[in-house]
Amino acid sequence: MSYSNPFKRDAILVGGEWIGAESGETINVTNPANGDVIGTVPKAGKAETRRAIEVAAAAFESFKATTAKERAEMLRRMHDVMKDNVDVLAELLTIEMGKPLAEAKGEINIGAEYLLWFAEEARRMYGEVVPSPWADRRILTRKEPIGVVGAITPWNFPSSMLARKIGPAIAAGCTSVCKPASQTPYSALAWGVIGERAGLPEGVINIVTGSASEIGKELCSNETVRKITFTGSTPVGRTLLKQCAGTVKKTSMELGGNAPFIVFNSADIDAAVEGAMAAKYRNSGQTCVCVNRFYVQSKIYNEFCEKLAKKASQLKVGDGTEDGTQQGPLIGEKAVETVEAFIEDATKKGGEILTGGKRHALGHSFFEPTVIKNAKKSMKFTSDEIFGPIAPIYRFTKEEDVIARANDTIYGLACYFYTQDLGQAFRVMEGLEYGLVGINEGIITTPEVPFGGVKQSGLGSEGGSQGIDEYLETKYVNIGGLGV
Ligand code: ADP
Numbered sequence: 001m002s003y004s005n006p007f008k009r010d011a012i013l014v015g016g017e018w019i020g021a022e023s024g025e026t027i028n029v030t031n032p033a034n035g036d037v038i039g040t041v042p043k044a045g046k047a048e049t050r051r052a053i054e055v056a057a058a059a060f061e062s063f064k065a066t067t068a069k070e071r072a073e074m075l076r077r078m079h080d081v082m083k084d085n086v087d088v089l090a091e092l093l094t095i096e097m098g099k100p101l102a103e104a105k106g107e108i109n110i111g112a113e114y115l116l117w118f119a120e121e122a123r124r125m126y127g128e129v130v131p132s133p134w135a136d137r138r139i140l141t142r143k144e145p146i147g148v149v150g151a152i153t154p155w156n157f158p159s160s161m162l163a164r165k166i167g168p169a170i171a172a173g174c175t176s177v178c179k180p181a182s183q184t185p186y187s188a189l190a191w192g193v194i195g196e197r198a199g200l201p202e203g204v205i206n207i208v209t210g211s212a213s214e215i216g217k218e219l220c221s222n223e224t225v226r227k228i229t230f231t232g233s234t235p236v237g238r239t240l241l242k243q244c245a246g247t248v249k250k251t252s253m254e255l256g257g258n259a260p261f262i263v264f265n266s267a268d269i270d271a272a273v274e275g276a277m278a279a280k281y282r283n284s285g286q287t288c289v290c291v292n293r294f295y296v297q298s299k300i301y302n303e304f305c306e307k308l309a310k311k312a313s314q315l316k317v318g319d320g321t322e323d324g325t326q327q328g329p330l331i332g333e334k335a336v337e338t339v340e341a342f343i344e345d346a347t348k349k350g351g352e353i354l355t356g357g358k359r360h361a362l363g364h365s366f367f368e369p370t371v372i373k374n375a376k377k378s379m380k381f382t383s384d385e386i387f388g389p390i391a392p393i394y395r396f397t398k399e400e401d402v403i404a405r406a407n408d409t410i411y412g413l414a415c416y417f418y419t420q421d422l423g424q425a426f427r428v429m430e431g432l433e434y435g436l437v438g439i440n441e442g443i444i445t446t447p448e449v450p451f452g453g454v455k456q457s458g459l460g461s462e463g464g465s466q467g468i469d470e471y472l473e474t475k476y477v478n479i480g481g482l483g484v
Contacts, residue, residue, distance in 0.1 A: 003031075003038040005092045005186075006193075007085065012042050012209055013192035015055030016202025021210060022047050027182050032098040032329045032365050033319040041185045044210035049177065049218040052206040056148045056175040057224045059203025064145050064173045068122045071170055075119035077198035082112035089190060093159055094320040096184045098328035098365075099283050101320055110447070111163030114463065117447035121468045122171035137480040143472040145173035146250060147226035150219030152212075152240070154232045155331055156286045158184035161254075162191055164451075164462040165229045166205060172471035174227075177206045177219060181232075183331055185209040220244045227471065230254065231288075233385075234411075234456050252460035252470045254288065255453065256385045257413030260406035261291040261442075262428070264399070265299045267418035268440070273307045275442030276391070279416055281315060281369055282443070284327050285389040286335070288457075289414035289436065289445070292386050293375070294393040295402050301395045305373045308391060309354035312369040317360050329365040330388060336365050339388035345380045346372050346392065356389070383409060399424065403431040413453035416442060435461075 010026075011018035020026075021042035028037045042048075082089060090104035099107075127142035151165040158180060169176045180188030188207055195205045208215055216236075219225055220243035230240050231254040244251055261279060263272045280291045296304045320328035330336050336359060343357055356370030367389055375382075375392035382392075396402040406415060415434040419425050429437050435453040438444040445451060450461035460470050 003095055005088055005095075007089055007092055007190035008039065008186050009189045009192060010039050010041055011189075012044050012048060013189065013205065013207045014048065014052045015059070015206065018192070021045070027185075027209065029096055029183070029185060031095050032331055033321075035364055038095055039186070041189070041209040044208045045214040046218045048210070049208050049215045050222065052177045052208050053148060053218070053222050053224050055203045056177050056206050059201060060145075060148055060175045063175055063201060063204055066173065068125060068171075071173060072119040072122045074198060074200055075115045075122065075167060075170055078194050078200065079112045079115040079119065081194045081197045082108055082115070089159065089187070091321065092190060093184075093187045094328070096186050097155060097158055098331065099320050100325040100328050103283060104320065107157055107160045110445070111160040114160065114163040114167045114447045117463070118167035118171040118468060121168070121465065124465075125172065125468065125472060127474075134480070136482050136484055137478060138482060139479070140477050142475050142477065144475050146471055146473050147174060148224055149174045149176040149471065150225045150228045151176050151178040152216060152219070152228070152230045152232065153178065153180050153188065155181035155184040156283060156288075158187035159190070161231045162188055164467070166191060168462075168468045168471050170200075170204065171468055174471050175204045175206075177208060177225070179208055179212070179215045179219065182209065182212065216240060217243060220249070221246055223247050226250065227252075229470065237458065250470070252462065253458040254451070254462060255413075255456060255458040256411055257288040257290075257453065257457055258292045258383070258385055258409040258411040259289055259414045259416065260293045260295055261415075262402055262406060262417035263294070263296045263300065263304055264417065264419040264421070264424060265297045266420040266424065267300070268420060269300055269304055269307065271440065272304065272418040273311060275416065275418065275438070275440070276308055277311050277442070279438070279442035280391050281312065281327060281389055284330055284367070286331065286387050288385075290387070291391065291416065292381060293406075294391055295396050295405065296393055297402075298395055298397050301393075305354060305371065305393050308393070309371040312371050312391065313355040315369045317362065317366055317368070327369060327389065330367055332365055335388060336367055339367055339386070339390060342381050342384075342386055342388070342390055343370065343372070346375065349376055349379050350374055351376070351379060351392065377405075385411075399428065403428060407431075407433045410456040411453065412455035413457035414438065414444070
């Protein structure tokens with residue numbers, strides 16, 4: 001039975017019109033908690049994407065001429081629409097993605113906060129008057145919107161990942177064509193409704209669902225699109241970077257992670273366990289900043305393992321819409337199979353399962369929160385992103401060794417560590433090759449800061465004062481003949 005919600009649209013948005021795919025084809029969207037089809041969305045491709053790019057380009061001509069104050073007001077109105085509708089937007093998110101309602105509400109709220117942040121930043125897109133090396137010339141720089149933006153987003157934060165892209169794009173004066181993940185298109189299509197209710201001009205946000213490779217290829221190769229912003233896996237990021245090379249587009253890439261979480265002997269163990277629970281099991285472990293590897297110093301190794309396993313075993317697994325649920329289902333069957341393969345590999349190589357380790361009795365794609373002791377370097381999750389509720393715990397003795405082990409990965413997004421030793425806090429922070437560092441904290445994302453990875457975790461930052469720069473070009477102006 002189809003699910004209804006005031007923000008749910010079963011059509012794509014192109015230039016203010018909600019339409020179907022030219023072929024009439026659709027994709028089923030299912031609720032991962034029970035497998036029910038909750039609706040269908042158009043299976044659009046190249047032609048619809050091209051049309052969306054054209055209307056975004058037409059809208060850009062007038063949108064770039066709006067004042068920063070006007071755009072800030074639009075963002076504020078969008079923020080208000082979200083805040084007034086947190087419950088229905090969160091329900092839509094949970095139904096298509098599975099995360100507990102409390103987390104879904106958190107996601108809608110933080111998305112709204114990003115809009116507010118960028119509403120404020122819109123008015124601070126300062127250029128410079130540069131001291132001139134010529135007596136009779138003056139030189140200045142100004143910030144200009146880059147143009148039409150292509151935004152590709154994943155299923156794990158189907159609403160807030162777009163807030164981080166749409167927010168700065170609008171603030172800068174850009175228009176966009178968005179392509180959400182096929183598993184979770186409704187929270188993205190809801191952005192069209194949010195824009196409509198907030199009086200955003202038509203064509204500023206366009207949203208196309210359908211074939212990822214076809215839509216992605218058009219967005220990356222079309223000359224009119226000036227920037228691609230992508231959040232997703234590193235392999236797909238590499239493909240998009242290659243596709244963008246042909247037209248030399250600016251790109252922002254928020255890619256995979258392999259987050260270490262280090263607990264030193266001096267740490268407050270209970271605080272570390274609490275931080276570990278949030279940094280590991282939030283969204284059932286399906287975030288790019290979720291812990292992939294726990295490194296715990298010898299003296300406290302057993303105590304930490306036991307305490308984490310106890311807490312993990314107490315997590316209430318269930319349908320995200322039910323009261324008290326702390327962990328929802330994984331996104332689908334394939335995700336469960338990946339998690340099972342990690343566990344099989346680890347147990348073969350001497351890993352000890354302290355809790356969990358198998359599918360949950362609830363069936364579908366529910367999985368038990370899992371803790372694995374005696375993790376070893378040879379196990380697959382040492383190098384590969386888990387994206388599921390497994391906490392592998394490695395033992396270490398020396399600070400310099402654990403820094404080297406933490407850095408021994410192609411990724412460099414988030415890392416965390418717990419210590420009460422101030423000198424150690426600075427040494428370790430400076431030694432870790434990561435874009436985001438949590439010291440004695442397991443949840444660190446907020447709109448005020450630049451969120452972005454180093455190494456193969458990505459390019460560019462979202463949020464902070466840096467986030468808007470990704471959507472701006474700097475124009476340098478040299479004014480001569482002034483006779484001064
Ligand atoms: P995840 O593992 O989180 O699903 P992906 O990188 O596969 O991460 O997907 C993130 C987004 O990228 C989704 O919107 C997906 O549809 C899209 N995507 C996947 N493959 C391609 C591709 N070849 N071109 C463009 N987009 C793609």
